[in-house]
Amino acid sequence: MTDSNNAEHAAQHDFDQSDVWQRLESAIDETLAVFPERPEKFESRILLSFDDTCAHHNHAQYELRYRFTLDDSRSTAVRLDNYDALHAKWALAGFNVHGVDEPSGKLGADRNIQGLRESDAVNVWYRVWGQVSILAQTRCINKVDNWNPPCPEPLRPVERDIAYERYCEG
Numbered sequence: 001m002t003d004s005n006n007a008e009h010a011a012q013h014d015f016d017q018s019d020v021w022q023r024l025e026s027a028i029d030e031t032l033a034v035f036p037e038r039p040e041k042f043e044s045r046i047l048l049s050f051d052d053t054c055a056h057h058n059h060a061q062y063e064l065r066y067r068f069t070l071d072d073s074r075s076t077a078v079r080l081d082n083y084d085a086l087h088a089k090w091a092l093a094g095f096n097v098h099g100v101d102e103p104s105g106k107l108g109a110d111r112n113i114q115g116l117r118e119s120d121a122v123n124v125w126y127r128v129w130g131q132v133s134i135l136a137q138t139r140c141i142n143k144v145d146n147w148n149p150p151c152p153e154p155l156r157p158v159e160r161d162i163a164y165e166r167y168c169e170g
Contacts, residue, residue: 005119013122013138013139013141014047014120015120015122015141015142016141016142016143016144017060017062017140017141017143017147018140018144018147019076020138020141021047021064021149021150021151021163021167022058022150022152022154023120023122023136023138024042024047024063024064024122024136024137024138025064025136025155027062027117027120027122027124027154028064028066028115028124028134028135028136029155030093030094030095030146031086031090031093031095031124031134032155032156033093034085034086034090034093035081035082035085035086036077036082036085036119037066037077038156039078039139039156040156040157041069041156041157041158041159042066042067042069042154042156042158042159043065043068043069043070043158043159043160044066044067044156044160044162044163045049045065045066045067045069045154045158045160045163046065046160046163046164046166047062047063047064047065047149047162047164047166047167048062048064048065048161049062050062050063052152053140054136054138054140054145056140058142058143059140059141059142059143060061060140060141061137061140061141062137062138062141063135063136063137063138063139064095064119064135064136064137064163065133065134065135066133066134066135066154066155066156066158067131067132067133068106068131068133068134070131070133070157071130073130073131073132075113076107076134077099078128079107079108079111079128079132080107083111083113083128085111085128086115087100087113087131090113090115091115094117094118094119095116095117095118095124096115096116096118097113097114097115097116098114098116099112099113099114099125100113100114101113102109106167110128110129111128112127112128113125113126113128114126114127115151117131121138121139122136122137122138123136123137123138123139124136124137125137127161142167149167149168149169151164151167151168
């Protein structure tokens with residue numbers, strides 16, 4: 001494989017690893033602002049990196065995932081109202097809506113909706129499966145030497161902050 005054949009796997013953002021975590025948090029925060037009500041808390045937050053999905057060894061993709069509590073995941077507000085709000089208002093908030101599943105109106109039905117933030121191409125995925133999650137994802141970005149993430153506070157309280165445990169504790 002040559003670099004010219006893998007242009008789609010090259011760095012595809014105007015930011016690098018040094019501020020990836022903040023970018024992902026801000027994309028989720030902008031998404032939460034569209035909801036009729038912000039959640040009081042989340043069950044967990046995790047930051048994942050995928051080094052093997054990019055063609056270049058000095059690039060990686062990142063995903064920040066907040067998981068709703070099981071009780072909230074069963075509620076009409078989280079399963080239907082948030083989804084409907086994103087479907088109706090996300091484009092006005094600067095997101096290109098895509099990946100829309102239009103399931104039945106049944107509360108337990110799985111549904112997905114994604115929005116690509118126009119300002120920096122961060123993708124946000126509202127995944128309404130058994131337990132609801134909201135994920136922000138990058139394409140391939142440049143890594144930086146000796147990356148030491150800034151460890152931002154979670155947007156809402158989390159019961160288990162796996163991201164902080166992984167990157168910020170000793």
